[in-house]
Amino acid sequence: MLTKSKRFDRMLAKAKEFMPSTYLNRYVAPKFQLMVRAEYAARDELETVIHQGTIQKVRAHTGYCACVTCGKVLWWKADKKSGVEGIDTGHFIAGRRASILLEETNVAPQCVFCNRHNHGMVEAYSRWMLEVRGKAEIDRLRMLNNQVSRKFELEELVTLRIGYMDRIKVAEENIDAG
Numbered sequence: 763m764l765t766k767s768k769r770f771d772r773m774l775a776k777a778k779e780f781m782p783s784t785y786l787n788r789y790v791a792p793k794f795q796l797m798v799r800a801e802y803a804a805r806d807e808l809e810t811v812i813h814q815g816t817i818q819k820v821r822a823h824t825g826y827c828a829c830v831t832c833g834k835v836l837w838w839k840a841d842k843k844s845g846v847e848g849i850d851t852g853h854f855i856a857g858r859r860a861s862i863l864l865e866e867t868n869v870a871p872q873c874v875f876c877n878r879h880n881h882g883m884v885e886a887y888s889r890w891m892l893e894v895r896g897k898a899e900i901d902r903l904r905m906l907n908n909q910v911s912r913k914f915e916l917e918e919l920v921t922l923r924i925g926y927m928d929r930i931k932v933a934e935e936n937i938d939a940g
């Protein structure tokens with residue numbers, strides 16, 4: 763069932779200015795990516811990463827994420843004003859097809875260098891996926907990616923966006939609490 767609330771109605775009215783695919787890419791996917799980093803950053807534990815070609819454990823304290831393909835630990839959210847670099851949410855299977863764009867197991871924190879300037883570090887990312895998420899999950903994602911692309915309705919996208927925003931709020935409270 764869809765969330766029926768004033769918040770939902772307000773967001774749906776705004777969403778109707780866009781095609782579902784535009785709304786997905788511009789308003790839903792960025793929230794999804796922020797949520798993934800926020801939830802990583804809300805934890806205070808060892809993270810498995812690929813560092814200098816080997817699988818290693820690094821400690822990412824609350825508020826920080828470790829780049830899965832190089833091990834660099836960075837604050838979860840960029841802040842241009844204070845010059846904080848932040849970290850990206852990198853996609854294992856690139857291409858941004860709707861069938862795979864919002865799959866939580868297809869994404870992980872990645873530094874800007876690995877994600878944008880190094881073709882996503884495909885080889886290291888593959889090793890990390892195999893180690894952390896396993897072959898069955900990789901196969902499931904590849905199958906999803908090969909399917910006819912998924913069509914979202916606006917109502918569904920607004921519901922997803924609200925869910926992501928709520929999860930970000932919870933994670934941010936945990937980050938602030940340290």
Ligand SMILES: [Zn+2]
Nearest residue numbers: 829832873876
């Ligand atoms: Zn990196």
